[in-house]
Each structure stands twice: as structure tokens, then as C-alpha cells.
Amino acid sequence: MKAIGIFFMLLALAIGVVPQFTNCSAQGRAIELPGGRTIPMKCHWTAMAAPAVAVPLLVVGGLMFFSRRRETLWALSLLGSVLGIFAILLPTYLIGVCASDEMLCNIAMKPTLIFGGAVTLGAGLVGLVLAGKIRSGLFTEAAGSD
Amino acid sequence: MSLIRLALRNIAGNTFRSFVVLLCALLISGMALTTGMILFGADNSLRLAMDRLGADIIVVPEGAADRVESALLMGRPTQSWMPASVVDRVAAAMDVQAVSPQLYLATLSNASCCTVSDMFLIAYDPRTDFVVTPWLEKTIGGVLRLGEVIGGADVFVPAGEEGIKLYGYHVALKAKMEPTGTGLDRSLFLTIETAQEMARVSRIKAEKPLEIPQNSVSAVMVKVRPGCNPRAVALNILVHISGVTPILSPDMFQSQRKELTALRNGVVMALIITLVFSVLLIGLVFSMAANERRRELGVLRALGATRSFVFQVLLSEAGLLAMYGGVAGAALTILAVVLFRKLIIATLGIPFLVPALPMLAALILGGLACSLLTVMLAAMLPAYRISHEDPSIAMRE
Numbered sequence: 001m002k003a004i005g006i007f008f009m010l011l012a013l014a015i016g017v018v019p020q021f022t023n024c025s026a027q028g029r030a031i032e033l034p035g036g037r038t039i040p041m042k043c044h045w046t047a048m049a050a051p052a053v054a055v056p057l058l059v060v061g062g063l064m065f066f067s068r069r070r071e072t073l074w075a076l077s078l079l080g081s082v083l084g085i086f087a088i089l090l091p092t093y094l095i096g097v098c099a100s101d102e103m104l105c106n107i108a109m110k111p112t113l114i115f116g117g118a119v120t121l122g123a124g125l126v127g128l129v130l131a132g133k134i135r136s137g138l139f140t141e142a143a144g145s146d
Numbered sequence: 147m148s149l150i151r152l153a154l155r156n157i158a159g160n161t162f163r164s165f166v167v168l169l170c171a172l173l174i175s176g177m178a179l180t181t182g183m184i185l186f187g188a189d190n191s192l193r194l195a196m197d198r199l200g201a202d203i204i205v206v207p208e209g210a211a212d213r214v215e216s217a218l219l220m221g222r223p224t225q226s227w228m229p230a231s232v233v234d235r236v237a238a239a240m241d242v243q244a245v246s247p248q249l250y251l252a253t254l255s256n257a258s259c260c261t262v263s264d265m266f267l268i269a270y271d272p273r274t275d276f277v278v279t280p281w282l283e284k285t286i287g288g289v290l291r292l293g294e295v296i297g298g299a300d301v302f303v304p305a306g307e308e309g310i311k312l313y314g315y316h317v318a319l320k321a322k323m324e325p326t327g328t329g330l331d332r333s334l335f336l337t338i339e340t341a342q343e344m345a346r347v348s349r350i351k352a353e354k355p356l357e358i359p360q361n362s363v364s365a366v367m368v369k370v371r372p373g374c375n376p377r378a379v380a381l382n383i384l385v386h387i388s389g390v391t392p393i394l395s396p397d398m399f400q401s402q403r404k405e406l407t408a409l410r411n412g413v414v415m416a417l418i419i420t421l422v423f424s425v426l427l428i429g430l431v432f433s434m435a436a437n438e439r440r441r442e443l444g445v446l447r448a449l450g451a452t453r454s455f456v457f458q459v460l461l462s463e464a465g466l467l468a469m470y471g472g473v474a475g476a477a478l479t480i481l482a483v484v485l486f487r488k489l490i491i492a493t494l495g496i497p498f499l500v501p502a503l504p505m506l507a508a509l510i511l512g513g514l515a516c517s518l519l520t521v522m523l524a525a526m527l528p529a530y531r532i533s534h535e536d537p538s539i540a541m542r543e
Contacts, residue, residue: 003165100262101300102332107492111485118481 001064001073004127008061008080008120015087015116016054022109023047024098043097043105046090050113053090057083057120064127070134077127084120087113149455153462163435164467170424171471171517176479177420179513181413183483184490184498186505188406191327191497192399195219198323198330200277201367202376204393205236205383211391214250214365215399219497221329223252223266227362228390235387236366241374246274249341250364251356259314259352261304266333267312269341277367278335286321292343294318295336299325310334314351315344327491327499368392405496421520428524432464436528440535447537457533464525465518472517476510 020026023043030038057080064076091097091110098105157164195218206214210226217224230247237245249269253260270278272289282289282296290296295310295317302319303309309316317336325331336344341358348356368383370376380392436443443456483490484500491498501509 003161099304101488102263107486107488111489115482115485119478122477 001067001127001130004077004080004123004130005061005064005066007123008064009058010061011116011120011123012054012057012061015057015113015120016051018112018116019043019047019050019109022112023105024103027104029103041098041105042095043091043103043109046095046097046105046113047109049090049095050087053083053087057087070131073134074128074131077124077131079124080127081121081124084117084122084124087117087120089117149458149462150466152459153466156459156463157466160435163431166431167428167464167467167521168471168474170428171468171521172475172478173420174424174520175472175475175513175517177417178516179476179479179509180483181417182509182512183479183501183506184413184494185406185410186501186509187327187498188409188496190501190505191499192219192402192406194324194326194499195328195330195497196395196398198326199367199395199398202370202395203368203380203383204395204398205232205366205368205387205390206364206393208389208391211393212401215393215401216329217250217266218330219328219399219402220491220495221266221332223264224250225252226250226364227359228364230361230363232387232390233363233366236368236383236390239379239383239386241371241379241382242368243371244274244276244369246276246367247271247338247363248365248367249338249358249362251341251358253312254352254354257353259311259348261307261311262301265301265312266329267341268333268335269338270335272337272339275367276369281323282321290320290335290337290340292337292340294320295334295340296321296323297335298323298329298331298333300331301334313344313348313356315347317344325499326497327487328497366390402496405494409494409496421516424520425524428464428521429527432460432525432528436460436532440532443532444535444537444539453533457529460529460533461522461525464521464529468518468521469514471521472514475517476513479513480506480510 023046024030024041025044026047029041031041032038060076060080060083064073064080067073067076086094091105091113097103097110100106199218204214207226207228210224213224213226216222233245233247236242248271251267251269253262253265253267255263257263272279278296279289293316297310297319299322301310301322309318312334317334317340323330341356345356345358348354368379370379376394380394383390383392446456446459447453487498487500500506
């Protein structure tokens with residue numbers, strides 16, 4: 001379970017940091033209005049929202065690393081999975097990214113968030129299964145060594 | 147207790163050792179699958195692009211061959227022109243069955259009059275065309291009319307709009323082609339008549355007008371008579387028509403093929419290094435584990451377990467870890483390659499299409515086999531050594 005905690009923390013860093021450098025605003029791009037004023041593109045807001053998923057995931061990973069109680073590990077795994085789902089939903093449904101397929105937000109930021117989210121979800125589910133097995137006593141030795 | 151259950155408990159009993167072996171298996175399977183997917187995907191993409199071009203020879207202006215290949219393969223727009231009289235001269239060459247001119251155009255960069263920035267446009271002559279027209283007749287049962295276009299797999303009409311705006315001229319997307327993983331997926335095919343109408347409208351509506359030089363073409367597609375040697379025809383064109391370069395279809399994309407060969411050498415080398423280091427690391431981990439567990443395995447032998455049972459337990463552990471790691475590696479690799487496909491294309495500079503399902507299944511099995519074989523091979527020697535040790539000596543030490 002410690003490994004999953006470390007894994008969550010690494011994924012949280014990727015989810016939180018990569019979008020800050022791969023959104024269109026970071027590349028100096030913006031939507032120019034007819035009056036000459038510029039407004040940020042959609043992907044800018046997704047990048048702004050990414051730390052809102054990454055920071056709680058970092059905390060969840062940290063808590064998982066130090067926790068030993070089965071119920072706590074189970075709850076933290078569940079929370080990690082939910083945060084993974086939100087990481088996927090940010091660029092695909094909740095906010096989105098720019099329309100053009102060739103923009104950096106589409107080729108780097110969106111895949112990073114989906115990949116990070118999917119792996120977080122997968123790791124969370126593995127954590128749930130392992131926490132369940134600790135409860136049933138099958139992996140008692142493993143829990144002890146953790 | 148069954149063999150598998152005992153192996154599972156042993157795996158759970160030493161999380162660090164299991165984690166290291168699992169990680170190695172994950173890396174091996176992931177590396178093998180990535181190598182296979184990228185190499186087969188790039189090769190497949192090049193083949194599909196050549197099929198899509200559908201001509202035996204492409205005649206382009208002298209010195210423009212590399213730029214045209216790059217435009218067709220990577221979607222980097224280019225404009226090169228040669229006199230339209232070349233079309234008749236090529237048609238008159240020996241053993242040429244059919245010729246058709248094409249114009250290579252591009253949309254403007256970041257201009258409000260163009261929906262898509264820097265898109266490669268291929269204008270063809272529907273009266274002579276033998277590349278797009280047969281596909282169109284099969285797909286939409288007709289030909290393209292004025293203001294209609296067909297697009298590559300990645301071309302789409304923006305949400306809330308009725309068509310695609312090119313130089314302030316709206317075109318209707320009639321159909322989309324199958325993906326090839328090349329620049330053709332981001333290109334538009336239209337008739338020369340539509341291109342000329344677009345050029346006329348662009349003088350009023352576009353930020354910068356579309357210029358199509360009078361009596362000029364960008365390329366001539368050539369179909370050779372059946373049974374004739376395309377290479378001889380290409381040589382004949384090269385010798386008799388000045389200012390042009392004929393490119394044979396099988397010789398297309400040579401620079402990309404060279405890049406692909408260099409990439410293949412690099413990734414195969416990386417795979418071999420990963421395999422060697424993994425075998426050494428897993429062998430070391432299993433040797434350490436076997437030494438640690440000498441007493442435990444000695445007790446197992448003293449309780450009546452045969453040598454072959456102990457050997458099988460150790461190999462089952464290795465096999466299970468290899469399978470878990472291999473499956474996780476394959477899943478992560480497929481997810482990453484599919485999601486980051488465009489980044490891979492942009493970074494490596496080669497076209498790439500995710501292989502079709504049967505090929506993908508074969509590659510996954512290959513990756514799993516690679517990981518299973520490596521882990522089993524590494525675990526074989528320590529497992530054999532400890533299973534053949536005398537239980538009384540093992541328990542005493």
C-alpha cells in the first residue's frame with residue numbers, strides 16, 4: 001500500500017505540473033476579440049483547475065504512505081479513484097481544451113491528464129482490492145510488513 | 147494448499163521483492179510492446195499513404211521532391227509550381243497510360259478567414275483524376291461539386307458551423323477518408339474548379355488572397371500501362387522533360403524510411419539493454435530471496451514436498467509476477483501510445499497509426515511472452531539450485 005501512496009504522489013505531481021507548461025496560454029496564445037482585447041483559451045482554465053485535483057491527490061498519497069489501518073487505506077484508495085475520475089473529466093467534459101487537434105493542449109496536456117487520471121483510477125482500484133484483502137486476513141503478513 | 151495459492155502467499159509475504167520483479171516485468175512488456183507498436187504502426191502508415199496516393203509515379207518540380215513528400219506525409223503544407231504544359235509532355239511519354247494534374251495549396255496561418263491554420267489542400271482535376279474519383283464513386287456514389295471537399299480522418303466541421311471556412315469561402319465536407327496516420331489525415335481534397343472559386347472569393351473576403359499561378363500545376367500523377375516497368379518510365383520522363391523530378395511510388399518517403407530504420411535500431415538496442423539488465427536484476431533478486439528462504443524451503447522439503455514441487459512453487463511465483471507485470475505494462479503502454487500518438491508523431495517526425503486489432507493482439511501476446519520468458523529465465527537457476535539442496539543442510543544454516 002505504501003507503493004500505491006508513492007504512486008499517487010508521483011501522479012499528483014504530473015497532473016498538477018505538466019498542464020501549467022502545456023496549455024496554450026503558456027505558449028503565448030490567446031483568443032483575440034474584435035476590439036483587440038485578448039482572453040485566455042479554454043485549456044488555460046483546465047490548467048488552472050488541475051492543481052485542484054493534484055493537491056488533494058498528493059495529500060491522499062502522503063496519508064496512504066503513513067497509514068496502516070485497513071479502513072483508512074480503503075477510504076484513501078476510494079478518494080484517490082474519485083480524484084482520478086475528476087482528472088479525466090477536466091479536459092474531456094467539465095472544462096475541455098481547444099478545438100484544434102494540432103494545439104499543444106490537445107497533443108500533450110489532455111493526454112497527460114487522461115493518462116494520469118486513468119492510472120490514478122487503476123491504482124485506486126488496486127488499493128481498494130488490497131485493502132479488502134487485508135480486511136479478510138489473506139494478506140495479513142503484507143499489511144504487517146507495510 | 148495449492149501450488150498457486152502458496153505462490154500467491156509468498157508473493158504477498160515479500161512486497162519489496164515482488165514489487166521489483168513486477169516492475170521489471172512491466173518494463174519489459176511495455177518496452178517490447180512500444181517497440182512493436184511504433185515500428186509496425188509507422189510502417190503501416192507509410193504503406194497506407196502510398197496506397198492512398200494511388201499513382202505509379204508522381205512528377206513534381208525539380209528540387210521539390212523532399213518538400214512534397216514531407217507535405218504528403220507530415221501535413222506540412224508546401225507550394226511548388228511547374229508549367230501546365232508538363233502534363234501533356236508527361237502524357238506523351240512512352241508507356242504512360244494516364245496522367246492527372248494536382249495543385250498543392252495551403253490555408254493561412256492564424257487568420258480569421260480560415261477555420262484551420264496551415265492546412266494542406268490538394269486540388270485535383272475530376273476529368274482526368276484516377277486517385278480520388280474512384281474512391282468517391284465507391285463512397286458517396288458521385289463526384290465532388292463546386293464548394294464540396296473531402297477530408298482526411300482528422301478533418302472536422304467546427305461545432306455550430308455548417309462548413310469549413312477557407313479564405314473566407316465556405317466549403318461543405320462531403321466525406322472523410324480512413325485514417326493513415328500521415329499528414330493526409332489533416333489534408334483536404336477539392337476540385338481545381340473549387341480552388342479557383344476560392345481564389346476568386348479570397349480577393350474580397352480573405353486577409354490575404356489565395357494565389358494560384360496561371361497555367362501552372364504542382365504535381366502530375368502518372369499511371370503506367372499494365373506490364374510496363376515504372377522505373378523505365380520514370381527514367382524516360384527524367385531524361386526527356388527538363389525541370390521536373392519523377393518520384394516512383396515505391397521510392398516515396400525514403401528520408402522517412404531512413405529515419406524509421408535509425409529509430410528501429412535505437413529502440414531495439416534499448417529493448418535488448420532492458421532485457422539484459424532485467425534478467426540480471428531479477429536473477430539477483432531471486433537468488434537473494436532463495437538464500438533468505440532456505441530454511442523455509444528446507445522445512446517444506448522435510449514435510450514431504452518433492453524437489454519438483456519446490457521448483458514449481460518458485461517458478462509459479464516468477465510466472466505470476468511476470469504475468470501481473472506484463473499485463474499492467476501492456477495496458478499502460480496501449481493507453482499511453484493511443485493517447486500520446488500525436489505527440490509521438492510530432493517528436494519523432496514519423497507518421498504513425500495504431501496497428502489494427504489483430505496485429506495489436508499479436509503484439510500484446512509478444513510483449514507478454516517476452517516478459518514471461520525473461521522472468522522465468524532469470525528465476526530458473528536460483529529455483530533449481532535451492533530445490534536441489536539437501537533439506538537438513540538448508541534448515542541447519
